[in-house]
Amino acid sequence: MNSITDPAAFAAATGPKPHHPSLVLLALSIGGFAIGTTEFAAMSLVPYFAPDLGIGATTAGHVISAYALGVVVGAPIIAVLAARVARRTLLVMLMLLFALGNGLSALAPTYGFLVGFRFVAGLPHGAYFGVAALVAASLVSRERRSQAVSRVLAGLTVATMVGVPLANLIGQYIGWRWSFGFAALLALLTATLVRLFAPYGAPLQGASPLRELGALKRGQVWLTLATGAIGFGGMFAVYTYLASTMLEVTHASASAIPVMLAIFGAGLTIGNLVCAWAADRGVMAAAGATLVWSAVALALYPFATGSLWTLMPVVFLIGCGGGLGTVLQTRLMDVAEDAQTLAAALNHSAFNTANALGPWFAGMVLAAGFGFPSTGWVGVALAICGLVIWGVSLATDRPKPVEQRSEERLSRAA
Structure with missing residues (x-):
């Protein structure tokens, strides 16, 4: 069993296990809900932000691509550079960056700014889910780790049923900017809950960017x-x-x-x-x-x-x-x-x-x-x-x- 996914090794590295692991999983799943909401809802908001910014639907698609590019670029870079950062600290930082990217998206004055801000919002996506999955797996026994990971990803899947329609309604009746603002608020809530309930998760001895690249x-x-x-x-x-x-x-x-x-x-x-x-x-x-x-x-x-x-x-x-x-x-x-x-x-x-x-x-x-x-x-x-x-x-x-x-x-x- 890998030492990082072994509950005993995790406890040794982080101190006592949290008293309420269900609250940890809930906090992590809310982050998944926030990410899933803005990722999928952005596609349905094109008819609203495209005319507001004076661009066509085809050009507006670049906004969606910018977020996906941020995910692809951000996941490996953040994972390597943050090898020595405690997992709870890293999760909080990632959610704050996600909140910043979405908050700025809500305030974007032009198409160019929106593309840049969506790229920023995409940067923490992959690293968040990766680290959150490791933390979730470490809270349970080996034979239940996939189910713990599924609790985190359930936030994203539930977002496709609840968060995306809600964000679309907000975009229709209040304005597309408020949809991104909604995602930013969810990210801030996640950062707060993770800081309160998640174990510290000190990096294991010998952790380094070079070892991650291995x-x-x-x-x-x-x-x-x-x-x-x-x-x-x-x-x-x-x-x-x-x-x-x-x-x-x-x-x-x-x-x-x-x-x-x-x-x-x-x-x-x-x-x-x-x-x-x-x-x-x-x-x-x-x-x-x-x-x-x-x-x-x-x-x-x-x-x-x-x-x-x-x-x-x-x-x-x-x-x-x-x-x-x-x-x-x-x-x-x-x-x-x-x-x-x-x-x-x-x-x-x-x-x-x-x-x-x-x-x-x-x-x-x-x-x-x-x-x-x-x-x-x-x-x-x-x-x-x-x-x-x-x-x-x-x-x-x-x-x-x-x-x-x-x-x-x-x-x-x-």
Whole structure:
């Protein structure tokens, strides 16, 4: 067992365990809710901030891309530079930076400023989820760590059902700037709760940026990240064009779109919990099964787009595949050894890469003249590619003998 995810080692490094671990998980999940709300709601706010800033919808899309770029850039840099920072302190700093980025976004006077401020808001995203997952796993026994991680990520999945519609309503009736302000307030609340309830989490002896970078030398880390970056892309290939599919193919009214997005969010939430339960019983088996599930659900999508009644259950099933995030987060705890923070943070860089790859491939297929239902076949191809990478990871995994792992832990502790 890795010393960083071992509750006994964590307690030794941080002092007594907190009296209310459930409050710690609640605080961390509120941070996930804040991040999920602003990440997904920003897409639905384009019709409001684009005309206000005097830009077109296509140009406004760069605002969304700026946030994703911030996630990809910020996760590894912050994880490495903060290797010697106590985890509670780091989480508070990350939430304060997130609050700053969203607060400034709410005040942005021009398009250029908004792009820059969204980049700032994206910087702490990956590092926050990575560190929060490690803290959550350290609060429970090894056989329940995936479920603890899922509690943190549940904040993000619940945001797709509650936070995003709420932020959209705020944008419609009060103003888009207040939606970003709402996210900033949630971030400040998270920073306060984490400071009050989370364990200190002093860095383990020998922690350093160089040791964190050691994660990049491990093939299993790269294979796990690639599984998420490719395999998760299928879900985003469909999600990005879901609203357009409903309007152009299903011929649904615009009022049905929020309902469908909420159904997708419900699938994400349930999939997150079920996949976490499965991962605590076999992480690689859970990852493979989730990818197979996604491929099958995505294959049903092209045949379900003709009616809302057939589309709703299929979109729910596709959403359930989002539980892959929790599974791969746990897998990284197993393969990253003593470079946990960087590997955990990179998991979210990988998923934001999937968020870019899925729509990109789907857009190529649409530009070639295929209809919106074809995005489902793009999703199937990406899920199968992710499954192939998972197979390579499984075939090349060579677990170290228990005696060798024990010797390495004693060496690091010394």
